[in-house]
Amino acid sequence: MLSEKLLTTLNEQIKHELYSSHLYLSMAAYCASQDLDGFTNFFIMQAEEEKFHAMKIFHFLNDKGADIKFYQLDDPSAEYQSVLDVFEASLAHEKFVTKKIYNLMDIATQEKEYSTITFLHWFVNEQVEEEAMFTDLIQKIKGASHDPSLMFLLDRELALRTFTPPAPAAE
Ligand SMILES: [Fe+2]
Structure with a gap:
């Protein structure tokens, strides 16, 4: 049985x-407005992955027999000046999410809720990957800032990104 505090935070x-x-879909819309089809695809796939993250918690809470709640989402709209601006905002957002995961881990650890601690390890590792991916892309975009052909190649590379949720046993 999860405590009220841990359940609310989950x-x-x-x-x-x-x-x-939603945020990544809004960023996809910005990239689409700039005719960057590969970047648009990248953010649509990223949005799918985030929905999968939400569903992992959904299934965990369901397995624990806990009440799943859906709280109101904020409007993700923002004015972006450039693709670099979008990626810097993405990285800042992932750092915010990492803090939230760490806070969850703090609560689960204080409460010695071992099943939640084990569950959260996947998210701790995932956040390392997310931050590394955005940091890497920021470097690439900066490197391409004075060379439109590099930006074109990067857009083409990002057009190839796909997302298939792993089968439950493989997660
Ligand atoms: Fe996530």
Whole structure:
């Protein structure tokens, strides 16, 4: 049985993951407005991945027999000046999500809720990957800032990104 505090914070994390999904869709819309089809695809796939993160918590709470809640999402709209601006905002957002995961881990650890601690390890590792991916892309975009052909190649590379949720046994 999860404590009220841990359950509320896990439900809030569903909100953060679904907000991430909306945020990345809004970034996809910006990239589409700039005719960057590969970047648009990248953010649409990222949005799918965030929905999958939310669903991992959904299934965990369901397995624990806990009440799943959906809190109101904020409007993710923002004015972006450039693709670099979008990626810097993405990295800042992932750092925010990492803090939220760490806070969840703090609560689960204080409460010695071992099943939640084990569950959260996947998210701790995932956040390392997310931050590394955005940091790497920021470097690439900076490197391409004075060379449109490099930007074209990067856009083409990002057009290839796909997302298939792993089968439950492989997660
Ligand atoms: Fe996420």
